[in-house]
Amino acid sequence: MQKTEIDLYYTTLDLEPEYRDFFGKAVKGIQEELKRIGIDQEIQVERVGDDLLDRGKSVALISWLNFMFTKYPFCRTKFVLACDEKHPLAKNARSKQSNAKCGATIRQGTISLIYKFGHRHAVWHEILHLLGADDCYDDRDPGPTCDREKCVMQWEPTEENCGSDLVLCETNIGLIKEHLGQLSFA
Numbered sequence: 001m002q003k004t005e006i007d008l009y010y011t012t013l014d015l016e017p018e019y020r021d022f023f024g025k026a027v028k029g030i031q032e033e034l035k036r037i038g039i040d041q042e043i044q045v046e047r048v049g050d051d052l053l054d055r056g057k058s059v060a061l062i063s064w065l066n067f068m069f070t071k072y073p074f075c076r077t078k079f080v081l082a083c084d085e086k087h088p089l090a091k092n093a094r095s096k097q098s099n100a101k102c103g104a105t106i107r108q109g110t111i112s113l114i115y116k117f118g119h120r121h122a123v124w125h126e127i128l129h130l131l132g133a134d135d136c137y138d139d140r141d142p143g144p145t146c147d148r149e150k151c152v153m154q155w156e157p158t159e160e161n162c163g164s165d166l167v168l169c170e171t172n173i174g175l176i177k178e179h180l181g182q183l184s185f186a
């Protein structure tokens with residue numbers, strides 16, 4: 001079966017240069033981390049420029065894109081956006097899902113939103129949602145609720161909780177492989 005390549009675009013809104021660099025490195029590292037855990041997926045990562053939109057327009061655009069792309073869950077083009085935790089987009093996401101600590105992503109969707117949070121694992125956590133992974137926490141338990149102590153899908157994906165390299169439970173590895181197999185069109 002022919003493999004589908006993923007185009008992963010990233011950008012930031014209202015963030016200082018150090019965080020932009022940190023964020024870019026974390027996004028670019030995802031393919032290597034996935035390979036380490038047995039998911040061999042071609043991912044083209046590309047930055048699309050920072051601060052392209054002012055606050056009001058970005059909220060409108062993301063709301064619209066989220067609405068549109070939940071209708072096309074098998075899109076191979078993915079988008080990761082980082083903003084400050086005080087940005088209206090972050091506030092909006094938290095108001096809808098109060099336990100979303102470091103970001104918000106519709107599973108198997110197209111766009112991840114990451115609020116400024118200084119851990120690579122938080123960036124990976126949100127990207128893995130785009131690729132089909134589920135959370136390993138719930139309202140009562142910060143997790144991990146799976147059998148891997150350092151699973152990146154726990155509630156607070158810090159270096160301290162998750163270690164250095166990416167760790168993911170078998171259930172989520174299975175979900176990601178399933179989703180990657182379903183990706184079809186650009």
Ligand SMILES: [Zn+2]
Nearest residue numbers: 125129134135
């Ligand atoms: Zn999550």
Ligand SMILES: [Zn+2]
Nearest residue numbers: 136146151169
């Ligand atoms: Zn897990």
